[in-house]
Amino acid sequence: MAECRLDLPRxxxxxxxxxxxxxxxxxxxxxxxTSADTSTPVEPEMPAVPSAESAxxxxxxxxxxxxxxxxxxxxxxxxxAWVGWRTxxxxxxxxxxxxxxxxxxxxxxxxxxxxxxxxxxxxxxxxNESAGAVSATSDPLFSLAKHLxxxxxxxxxxxxxASIMNGLADNTAPALLDVAxxxxxxxxxxxxxxxxxxxxxxAAGALQKADAQVGSALLAVYAIDRSDxxxxxxxxxxxxxxxxxxxSGSTSSxxxxxxxxxxxxxxxxxxxxxxxxxxxxxxxATGGIFGSYALLTIDHGKLTIGGQGSSxxxxxTYDPALPPRANLPTALYGTLPNTYPTDVNLTPDFPTAxxxxxxMYADRTHVQxxxxxxxxxxxxxxxxxxxxxxxxxxxxxxxxxxVTSILLSRAYKLxxxxxxxxxxxxFLAEATLRAFTSVTNSPANAKVALRGLTKxxxxxxxxxWSTHPSEQKDLIETDLGTALxxxxxxxxxxxxxRNDGTGGKLGYYASGSASLTAGSCVAGSQRQLTLTVxxxxxxxxxxxxxxxxxxxxxxxxxxxxNLLVFAPLGGDISAITVDGVSLPVTWATESGRxxxxxxxxxxxxxxxxxxxxxxxxxxxxxxxxxxxxxxITPGVTTWKTTAASFPAC
Numbered sequence: 273m274a275e276c277r278l279d280l281p282r283x284x285x286x287x288x289x290x291x292x293x294x295x296x297x298x299x300x301x302x303x304x305x306t307s308a309d310t311s312t313p314v315e316p317e318m319p320a321v322p323s324a325e326s327a328x329x330x331x332x333x334x335x336x337x338x339x340x341x342x343x344x345x346x347x348x349x350x351x352x353a354w355v356g357w358r359t360x361x362x363x364x365x366x367x368x369x370x371x372x373x374x375x376x377x378x379x380x381x382x383x384x385x386x387x388x389x390x391x392x393x394x395x396x397x398x399x400n401e402s403a404g405a406v407s408a409t410s411d412p413l414f415s416l417a418k419h420l421x422x423x424x425x426x427x428x429x430x431x432x433x434a435s436i437m438n439g440l441a442d443n444t445a446p447a448l449l450d451v452a453x454x455x456x457x458x459x460x461x462x463x464x465x466x467x468x469x470x471x472x473x474x475a476a477g478a479l480q481k482a483d484a485q486v487g488s489a490l491l492a493v494y495a496i497d498r499s500d501x502x503x504x505x506x507x508x509x510x511x512x513x514x515x516x517x518x519x520s521g522s523t524s525s526x527x528x529x530x531x532x533x534x535x536x537x538x539x540x541x542x543x544x545x546x547x548x549x550x551x552x553x554x555x556x557a558t559g560g561i562f563g564s565y566a567l568l569t570i571d572h573g574k575l576t577i578g579g580q581g582s583s584x585x586x587x588x589t590y591d592p593a594l595p596p597r598a599n600l601p602t603a604l605y606g607t608l609p610n611t612y613p614t615d616v617n618l619t620p621d622f623p624t625a626x627x628x629x630x631x632m633y634a635d636r637t638h639v640q641x642x643x644x645x646x647x648x649x650x651x652x653x654x655x656x657x658x659x660x661x662x663x664x665x666x667x668x669x670x671x672x673x674x675v676t677s678i679l680l681s682r683a684y685k686l687x688x689x690x691x692x693x694x695x696x697x698x699f700l701a702e703a704t705l706r707a708f709t710s711v712t713n714s715p716a717n718a719k720v721a722l723r724g725l726t727k728x729x730x731x732x733x734x735x736x737w738s739t740h741p742s743e744q745k746d747l748i749e750t751d752l753g754t755a756l757x758x759x760x761x762x763x764x765x766x767x768x769x770r771n772d773g774t775g776g777k778l779g780y781y782a783s784g785s786a787s788l789t790a791g792s793c794v795a796g797s798q799r800q801l802t803l804t805v806x807x808x809x810x811x812x813x814x815x816x817x818x819x820x821x822x823x824x825x826x827x828x829x830x831x832x833x834n835l836l837v838f839a840p841l842g843g844d845i846s847a848i849t850v851d852g853v854s855l856p857v858t859w860a861t862e863s864g865r866x867x868x869x870x871x872x873x874x875x876x877x878x879x880x881x882x883x884x885x886x887x888x889x890x891x892x893x894x895x896x897x898x899x900x901x902x903x904i905t906p907g908v909t910t911w912k913t914t915a916a917s918f919p920a921c
């Protein structure tokens with residue numbers, strides 16, 4: 273067997289002081305060693321191999337570290353799953369709560385047809401669901417997860433929405449239900465000429481508080497950061513915001529009623545209002561000429577009607593004219609609104625028209641008014657639904673279905689000539705007064721009357737102005753206040769108004785519609801718009817009284833209309849054409865809006881198309897989507913108006 277030998281490095285021999293180096297040594301021990309080791313490389317030292325006893329703790333430590341990491345991983349997974357489950361619970365509760373909000377809002381909005389059992393159920397459901405959402409988002413793990421990058425902002429948004437909705441459920445919803453239970457149409461309807469002011473006054477405080485709470489909730493939703501929200505959650509927050517905006521509209525209107533109604537109904541002292549009836553057969557921008565009128569006195573809810581008269585006969589003509597109003601351009605109206613009571617509403621601004629007629633009435637009668645209430649025969653038809661027929665002489669009975677035709681057409685057949693003017697005015701004044709008295713004394717159906725009142729206000733057939741600045745500030749924000757908003761905010765408003773130029777009553781046969789379409793963006797934030805107005809005139813070509821035909825400036829049976837087109841605030845009008853032809857346009861500015869006026873003559877059976885090219889501000893900093901509104905002159909028939917939404921520029 274061959275010999276196996278392990279060569280180990282040789283140790284250097286020790287050399288004592290003074291001794292001679294051995295034969296294998298040189299002058300330098302280092303060099304000798306180096307020289308001697310060139311043929312035998314030095315083996316590196318091997319690490320020490322631990323014993324079995326020393327390796328066991330190391331393996332144990334590694335095992336426990338691995339188990340710890342696994343436990344942490346499992347804990348993270350379980351925590352994520354738990355947070356996910358709680359998120360799902362919150363989301364489910366919030367969706368259910370949103371449905372209850374919609375149900376409650378629908379019930380409260382329609383006080384004339386409220387189902388109190390369903391409304392209470394909706395409030396209870398809202399409270400339960402919102403409490404469940406708050407419970408889910410108040411979980412400790414959920415609260416910790418809100419501090420994580422990205423996902424935390426989504427969880428925080430859910431928590432914020434839950435908290436906001438829970439506040440509305442616990443405070444606002446029950447208060448609104450209590451008000452809805454107390455202020456029922458049957459309690460508000462006049463009985464024997466008296467309106468019970470007490471329920472409205474009692475509800476006023478709760479209405480103000482509820483409106484403030486909804487306003488605070490809306491501000492809180494606006495403040496939610498949506499920059500990192502996932503699509504479905506961002507859409508849910510936006511939807512919640514839209515619901516709150518809608519609810520805010522309802523609560524703010526209710527709060528205004530709570531502030532206005534008691535004082536305006538004489539709870540703090542006697543009030544006097546001039547009730548003017550607009551004759552739609554002769555168009556004016558707010559509806560029709562201010563024809564007959566009556567003085568309405570209210571003392572602690574008790575209504576008394578008297579002081580009847582005719583604007584043209586009893587108030588007469590003002591020469592010299594009343595002082596001009598700064599907001600009325602003479603290019604459009606001359607001095608007519610300051611001279612003739614029947615022309616005060618050539619402007620669509622009802623507060624201006626009401627203040628002018630108030631000054632004229634006070635000058636002639638020495639009676640100081642607290643406001644003006646204007647309504648037309650169509651509004652009366654809404655309020656008379658279900659009422660018993662009203663005797664007005666000539667074997668005629670006013671009903672909801674015939675009040676418009678009798679007051680705007682039949683009366684002129686009964687009194688056809690100019691010599692019949694006083695008798696005709698007396699007949700119209702008495703008929704309208706009897707209809708109004710019927711409505712204000714004991715309506716047949718309080719719910720129907722409330723619906724009619726709301727419908728008339730939305731269509732601007734019922735308008736109200738107050739001489740008291742604080743009340744007028746509230747009124748101007750409502751449908752009762754004015755036909756053309758003095759501020760548009762994020763909603764562009766276009767005006768299409770008509771003034772009769774015939775001097776007759778041919779407007780009874782006029783109708784129309786208006787539509788608005790959007791084009792491209794120009795000049796940065798201006799959106800191009802096209803307004804199309806369709807005018808129809810369906811009078812017979814013979815058989816009408818001379819008084820109805822008027823001055824016949826453009827020929828017999830020809831209807832002359834001065835059409836006013838108002839641009840939105842911050843917008844412009846570039847051109848107006850009539851049946852594709854550019855007619856002379858009178859340009860002016862009224863209340864910060866550009867206005868263009870064209871005169872249109874129509875023969876019986878003729879249809880006319882007016883097209884206006886304009887622009888509206890569509891800055892993205894204001895809103896992301898715009899839905900314009902079209903304000904119109906109310907007519908015998910209700911115009912159809914359409915306006916397409918368009919995105920911001």
